[in-house]
Amino acid sequence: MNPQTLFYLLLAIIMIKFLFDSFINALNSKHFNDEIPSELKGVYNDKEYLKSQAYKKVNYKFSLIMSAFSIVLTILFFLFDGFAFVDNIARNISSNIIVITVIFFGIIIFASDILTFPFSYYKTFVIEEKFGFNKSSLKTFILDKIKSWLMMVIIGGGLLSLITWFYQVTTNNFWLYTWALITIFTIFMNMFYSKLIVPLFNKQTPLEDGELKTAIENFSQKADFKLSNVFVIDGSKRSTKANAYFSGFGSQKRITLFDTLINDLETDEIVAVLAHEVGHYKKKHIIYNLILSIILTGFTLYILSLLVGNSTLSQALGVEIASFHLGLIAFTILYSPISEITNLFMNGLSRKFEYQADDYAKNNFGSEALISSLKKLSKNSLSNLTPNKWYVKIHYSHPTLLQRILNLKK
Numbered sequence: 432m433n434p435q436t437l438f439y440l441l442l443a444i445i446m447i448k449f450l451f452d453s454f455i456n457a458l459n460s461k462h463f464n465d466e467i468p469s470e471l472k473g474v475y476n477d478k479e480y481l482k483s484q485a486y487k488k489v490n491y492k493f494s495l496i497m498s499a500f501s502i503v504l505t506i507l508f509f510l511f512d513g514f515a516f517v518d519n520i521a522r523n524i525s526s527n528i529i530v531i532t533v534i535f536f537g538i539i540i541f542a543s544d545i546l547t548f549p550f551s552y553y554k555t556f557v558i559e560e561k562f563g564f565n566k567s568s569l570k571t572f573i574l575d576k577i578k579s580w581l582m583m584v585i586i587g588g589g590l591l592s593l594i595t596w597f598y599q600v601t602t603n604n605f606w607l608y609t610w611a612l613i614t615i616f617t618i619f620m621n622m623f624y625s626k627l628i629v630p631l632f633n634k635q636t637p638l639e640d641g642e643l644k645t646a647i648e649n650f651s652q653k654a655d656f657k658l659s660n661v662f663v664i665d666g667s668k669r670s671t672k673a674n675a676y677f678s679g680f681g682s683q684k685r686i687t688l689f690d691t692l693i694n695d696l697e698t699d700e701i702v703a704v705l706a707h708e709v710g711h712y713k714k715k716h717i718i719y720n721l722i723l724s725i726i727l728t729g730f731t732l733y734i735l736s737l738l739v740g741n742s743t744l745s746q747a748l749g750v751e752i753a754s755f756h757l758g759l760i761a762f763t764i765l766y767s768p769i770s771e772i773t774n775l776f777m778n779g780l781s782r783k784f785e786y787q788a789d790d791y792a793k794n795n796f797g798s799e800a801l802i803s804s805l806k807k808l809s810k811n812s813l814s815n816l817t818p819n820k821w822y823v824k825i826h827y828s829h830p831t832l833l834q835r836i837l838n839l840k841k
């Protein structure tokens with residue numbers, strides 16, 4: 432394939448993805464005014480239902496504007512040889528390949544982050560604020576940004592340097608070394624994320640003594656899950672939305688409950704949510720996800736190793752000298768239809784795991800409390816009770832509220 436053809440192929444992939452996403456979003460928006468299914472009557476009163484519809488519409492409009500902005504910018508960047516421009520800047524700063532690669536991605540990532548900054552500001556301080564969700568101060572918001580940039584520089588920059596170095600030293604076999612590196616890094620992060628990264632952004636405290644602790648104690652004894660692995664996180668620092676999650680494995684496993692969840696739910700509802708999270712642990716979902724993502728990474732890296740050295744990739748992006756960083760950019764776009772499919776599969780699997788965790792909670796604690804907690808959580812986050820089924824298949828990592836309730840009542 433000649434570089435010109437590849438250039439148009441890359442553009443076509445980007446545009447088709449944009450059109451496809453827009454189509455699915457539009458399809459979903461057609462259901463914003465659907466009647467609430469009878470199983471879910473009572474989640475919202477009339478006023479709350481109107482508010483949830485307004486919330487859906489505002490978010491839809493916002494995502495339309497943001498994706499239109501980003502596609503226009505991307506296409507202009509392609510048409511005006513943006514990659515060649517950035518490549519040139521990086522090459523003028525250093526002649527070391529590793530430094531060039533890090534500067535190249537650094538510029539692209541920071542520039543796009545700065546360009547989208549007004550959108551994330553608007554989302555938090557206008558939309559979320561208007562609907563009463565936002566609790567973040569401007570200071571927290573900016574500190575979050577700075578911390579995530581620092582993390583990106585240290586962790587992202589470090590990994591990228593190593594991978595570029597592997598490519599320089601071993602060329603065809605670089606994917607094996609990179610695979611080993613990413614595998615070790617993923618396992619490490621899975622185990623220590625809660626201990627190393629979360630504290631940079633949030634405070635986590637062991638559960639306080641009281642009625643809730645006693646209730647959880649009773650359940651965790653029955654379920655053989657150590658209470659010392661249950662933590663409360665100050666989610667209320669940023670948003671009123673509530674959540675809970677299971678993370679880590681082995682000695683590092685833990686369940687994290689948002690303080691907002693504890694605030695919003697009754698004791699037995701919280702224990703039901705905890706039972707669901709224990710279900711994820713009992714069914715080994717973290718381990719399965721980890722193994723699967725390691726296999727997928729190996730597969731992707733192998734395909735990358737077959738293509739990345741091809742100078743057509745760099746030439747398609749307007750640069751004569753073949754380079755690893757341009758090869759990586761072109762590859763990511765070429766591979767994106769395949770990663771769409773693997774995402775679809777991973778989301779499908781995740782929804783299956785959610786049913787299993789719900790079933791565990793149902794069989795070991797009962798379904799009533801879980802149903803009422805799911806209803807409350809949906810109500811408090813103004814969630815969409817009538818999403819389009821294709822939208823769910825593509826984007827939802829959890830089944831819809833209706834699907835979960837029907838499963839729990841089975």
Ligand SMILES: [Zn+2]
Nearest residue numbers: 707711785788
């Ligand atoms: Zn779950």
